[in-house]
Amino acid sequence: MSEAPLLEIENLHVRFNGERTVHAINGLNLRLQEGEMLGLLGESGSGKSVTLKTLLRLLPPKRAEIDGTIRVNGTDIMTLSGARLSAYRGGDVSMVFQEPALALDPVYTIGDQIAETVMRHKSVGRAEAREVALDMLTRVRIPSPERRLKNYPHEMSGGMRQRAMIALALACRPKLLLADEPTTALDATVQIQILLLLRELQREFGMSIIFVTHDIGVAVEISDRVAVMYAGNVVESGSTRDIIKDARHPYTRGLLAANLHGVDRGTRLDAIAGSPPSLETKPDVCSFAPRCTEAQPQCLRALPPFFAPSPGRQVACNLEEGHSPASNGLTAAPAIA
Amino acid sequence: MSKTEVLPHQADRGGPRQPLILAQNLKKHFPVRSGLLNRQTATVHAVDGVSFEVRKGETLGIVGESGCGKSTTARLLIGLTELDDGSVIFDGDILGSDISLKEMRRSVQMVFQDSYASLNPRLTIADSIAFGPKVQGLSDPKDRARDLMARVGLDPNRFAHRYPHELSGGQRQRVNIARALAMSPRLVILDEAVSALDKSVEAQVLNLLTELRKEFGLTYVFISHDLNVVRYISDRVLVMYLGEVVEVGPVEAIYAKQAHPYTVSLFAAMPSMDPDNRTEEPPLAGDPPNPIDPPSGCRFHTRCRFAEHVCRDKPPTLATFGENPDHLAACHLRDPSSGHSLAGKEVAA
Missing domain, CATH: 3.40.50.300 (P-loop containing nucleotide triphosphate hydrolases)
Known part of the structure; x- marks a missing residue:
C-alpha cells in the first residue's frame, strides 16, 4: 500500500436534520486503490448509498450535515464548487443507479444523452461525441448499436437500459465508478450478464469500482475486497475470500448464514434477532451489541476498536481482542474518546 | 395460544x-x-x-x-x-x-x-x-x-x-x-x-x-x-417461463439435475458464492422476451442453444424426466419421439 490511494475517506460523519435526526454515517474510514473493486455490503439503512451520494456531493446541503474529509486523487472534494464540481461529477467519478428507467432522461435518445455528457466534459464537437457514444454502446455489448443510439429509454428492456446507463457513466472514462445496486431490479439471468460486463469493462478501462449491494452473492461475484457496513460504519473488511471463508464479525457471520447457501432444507436458520438501530442518536457503543449473541459488557461501554487479525483485514469487534489493533490502514477506526 | x-x-x-x-x-x-x-x-x-x-x-x-x-x-x-x-x-x-x-x-x-x-x-x-x-x-x-x-x-x-x-x-x-x-x-x-x-x-x-x-x-x-x-x-418446485410451466418436480431432484435448458440457465445464473470459482460465462444472453408476443412453439427457443426447427414449430408437453415419476419437464430434448436430433440423448445442457 505504498502508492497514494485513489480514494481516501477519513472520519466521515453524515447527519440528516429534518423532522427527525438520523446519524447516517458515523466515523467512516475507507481507502480504495486504483483499479480496485470494492463491494460495499449492508442492509437498508446501513449507510452504503449515503456514502456514494456523499462521494458525488449529491446530498442536499440544507438537510445533510457532513463532517470529515474525502480525497479523490489527492483533491479534497468537499471544497469543490461550481465548474470544478461539475467537472468532477461524471468526469472523475460517475455513478450507475439501481433503476435506469428513473435515472435516464425519458425525452432524449440514448445517443443524445451520452453525446451531451461527452461534449460537456471533453469539449469536443457533436460529431466526435456521437462517435464516442457509438463506441460506448458497442463496448457494453448492446446489439445493433447504431440503431440503439436513436432509441429512447422506454424502447429498451431493463437489461439494455442498464447497459446504456453503464455506457453513459463510462463515456468520460472516470477513474472511479460508483454502482448503487445496479443489478437489484434485474432478473437473475440478466443480473449475471451485467456483473460479468462490469468485470470485463473494469479490466478494459482500469477504473476503480465501488459496488453497493445487499446481496452477498453479488458482492462475491464482482469484488476484490468487501467492506461490510452496519449502522453507518464499516464493521469488517477484507479480501472477498477472507470474508466468505473466515468471517469474523458476528454480523457478517449472520449475513452469511441468512444467505441460505448450502443450508439444509427446513432446518432452523441462525437468524440475527431484532432489527437494525434507528440511528436517531449517534452510536457511542457497539451498534450491533443489542442483536449480538456474543456481546460482552465492554461492548455496551464504548465503540469497539478495529483489530487486524491478518494483513489487510479489519474487524471492529471486541471478540478479536488479542490481535494487534489496526494501524491507520484500510478502514481504521477513529481513536476512541 | x-x-x-x-x-x-x-x-x-x-x-x-x-x-x-x-x-x-x-x-x-x-x-x-x-x-x-x-x-x-x-x-x-x-x-x-x-x-x-x-x-x-x-x-x-x-x-x-x-x-x-x-x-x-x-x-x-x-x-x-x-x-x-x-x-x-x-x-x-x-x-x-x-x-x-x-x-x-x-x-x-x-x-x-x-x-x-x-x-x-x-x-x-x-x-x-x-x-x-x-x-x-x-x-x-x-x-x-x-x-x-x-x-x-x-x-x-x-x-x-x-x-x-x-x-x-x-x-x-x-x-x-x-x-x-x-x-x-x-x-x-x-x-x-x-x-x-x-x-x-x-x-x-x-x-x-x-x-x-x-x-x-x-x-x-x-x-x-x-x-x-x-x-x-x-418440497416441490414449479418453474415458469413466459406464462407456461417448463419444469416441475421434487426440490432435491430439480436442484440435483435440471431437465429443461431454461431451468439449467436459471440455476447457473445464481451467484457462485465462491471467490475462487466465479461465473465466467453468462448462461443466457439478452432479456426474457415480451409476454405480449410470445415466441411460437417452445417459448424458450429464442434463447435456447439446443433449439431446432421442431422447437419453433411445436410446443412441447410436460413429460417425466429421470427416475423420479414426479419430475416433469416440457422440452423436446427429453422426448425421444419429438424429432429433435438430440432427443433422448444425454446433453450437457
Missing part, C-alpha cells in the same frame, strides 16, 4: 390423496389498449395453459423471472384475477360451482410482497388482524388477534394499537402473516413475501413460517425469484 385452537379447523373433505388445489389449464390474457379510441392493440399472454396440483401439507415453490406469470397464477387461484379459461378445484370442489369464492377464501389466504401497501393505513394492527374473522362472523376476533400477534412475535401490549407506518418492514410482514392466519386457512399463498425484507429479517420470517406450518398444519404456495430461499422452504 389456547383461543386460536378453539376455532374449528376446516374439514378435510377429499381425503389425503385428493390434492388441496388442482389447477387445470389456467389461462389469463390481458388486453393492451392504446390510442385515441382506447382500442385493444395487443394481448399479454400472462398465463397460458398452466396446470399443476398443490398437495395437502406440502410447500410448492414457484420460480421464474419477472413476467413469467407466477404472480398472476397465484391471483387466479384465489380469484383475485378472473380466469379466462380453465378451472380451479379446491379439495375436490370446483371453484364457482361446488364451492363459492367466499367459502374458499376462508380456507385460502395470501401474503403479498409489499407489506405496507397490503395493510389499511387507518386501521391499528390489532384491528387489521381482527377484520377478517369479524366479517366472517367468528367469535372474539379481538382476542384472536392478540393471540396471533404474540404467536408471530409481536408483543400485543406494545403493538396492538400501533398503525402500519409505525412498524418496520419485518414487523409489518409479521402482521400480514398473522392476518392471514386469523382465518385458520388451510392454504397460504406467499407471493414474494420475504423478498423485500433485509436478509437478517428474512431469515427470522422464514423460521416463523416453518414453525407455523408445522403448528397449524398449513399448506404453502411459495412464490419467489430467490432460488436459495425456494430450495430451503419447498
Whole structure:
C-alpha cells in the first residue's frame, strides 16, 4: 500500500436534520486503490448509498450535515464548487443507479444523452461525441448499436437500459465508478450478464469500482475486497475470500448464514434477532451489541476498536481482542474518546 | 395460544390423496389498449395453459423471472384475477360451482410482497388482524388477534394499537402473516413475501413460517425469484417461463439435475458464492422476451442453444424426466419421439 490511494475517506460523519435526526454515517474510514473493486455490503439503512451520494456531493446541503474529509486523487472534494464540481461529477467519478428507467432522461435518445455528457466534459464537437457514444454502446455489448443510439429509454428492456446507463457513466472514462445496486431490479439471468460486463469493462478501462449491494452473492461475484457496513460504519473488511471463508464479525457471520447457501432444507436458520438501530442518536457503543449473541459488557461501554487479525483485514469487534489493533490502514477506526 | 385452537379447523373433505388445489389449464390474457379510441392493440399472454396440483401439507415453490406469470397464477387461484379459461378445484370442489369464492377464501389466504401497501393505513394492527374473522362472523376476533400477534412475535401490549407506518418492514410482514392466519386457512399463498425484507429479517420470517406450518398444519404456495430461499422452504418446485410451466418436480431432484435448458440457465445464473470459482460465462444472453408476443412453439427457443426447427414449430408437453415419476419437464430434448436430433440423448445442457 505504498502508492497514494485513489480514494481516501477519513472520519466521515453524515447527519440528516429534518423532522427527525438520523446519524447516517458515523466515523467512516475507507481507502480504495486504483483499479480496485470494492463491494460495499449492508442492509437498508446501513449507510452504503449515503456514502456514494456523499462521494458525488449529491446530498442536499440544507438537510445533510457532513463532517470529515474525502480525497479523490489527492483533491479534497468537499471544497469543490461550481465548474470544478461539475467537472468532477461524471468526469472523475460517475455513478450507475439501481433503476435506469428513473435515472435516464425519458425525452432524449440514448445517443443524445451520452453525446451531451461527452461534449460537456471533453469539449469536443457533436460529431466526435456521437462517435464516442457509438463506441460506448458497442463496448457494453448492446446489439445493433447504431440503431440503439436513436432509441429512447422506454424502447429498451431493463437489461439494455442498464447497459446504456453503464455506457453513459463510462463515456468520460472516470477513474472511479460508483454502482448503487445496479443489478437489484434485474432478473437473475440478466443480473449475471451485467456483473460479468462490469468485470470485463473494469479490466478494459482500469477504473476503480465501488459496488453497493445487499446481496452477498453479488458482492462475491464482482469484488476484490468487501467492506461490510452496519449502522453507518464499516464493521469488517477484507479480501472477498477472507470474508466468505473466515468471517469474523458476528454480523457478517449472520449475513452469511441468512444467505441460505448450502443450508439444509427446513432446518432452523441462525437468524440475527431484532432489527437494525434507528440511528436517531449517534452510536457511542457497539451498534450491533443489542442483536449480538456474543456481546460482552465492554461492548455496551464504548465503540469497539478495529483489530487486524491478518494483513489487510479489519474487524471492529471486541471478540478479536488479542490481535494487534489496526494501524491507520484500510478502514481504521477513529481513536476512541 | 389456547383461543386460536378453539376455532374449528376446516374439514378435510377429499381425503389425503385428493390434492388441496388442482389447477387445470389456467389461462389469463390481458388486453393492451392504446390510442385515441382506447382500442385493444395487443394481448399479454400472462398465463397460458398452466396446470399443476398443490398437495395437502406440502410447500410448492414457484420460480421464474419477472413476467413469467407466477404472480398472476397465484391471483387466479384465489380469484383475485378472473380466469379466462380453465378451472380451479379446491379439495375436490370446483371453484364457482361446488364451492363459492367466499367459502374458499376462508380456507385460502395470501401474503403479498409489499407489506405496507397490503395493510389499511387507518386501521391499528390489532384491528387489521381482527377484520377478517369479524366479517366472517367468528367469535372474539379481538382476542384472536392478540393471540396471533404474540404467536408471530409481536408483543400485543406494545403493538396492538400501533398503525402500519409505525412498524418496520419485518414487523409489518409479521402482521400480514398473522392476518392471514386469523382465518385458520388451510392454504397460504406467499407471493414474494420475504423478498423485500433485509436478509437478517428474512431469515427470522422464514423460521416463523416453518414453525407455523408445522403448528397449524398449513399448506404453502411459495412464490419467489430467490432460488436459495425456494430450495430451503419447498418440497416441490414449479418453474415458469413466459406464462407456461417448463419444469416441475421434487426440490432435491430439480436442484440435483435440471431437465429443461431454461431451468439449467436459471440455476447457473445464481451467484457462485465462491471467490475462487466465479461465473465466467453468462448462461443466457439478452432479456426474457415480451409476454405480449410470445415466441411460437417452445417459448424458450429464442434463447435456447439446443433449439431446432421442431422447437419453433411445436410446443412441447410436460413429460417425466429421470427416475423420479414426479419430475416433469416440457422440452423436446427429453422426448425421444419429438424429432429433435438430440432427443433422448444425454446433453450437457
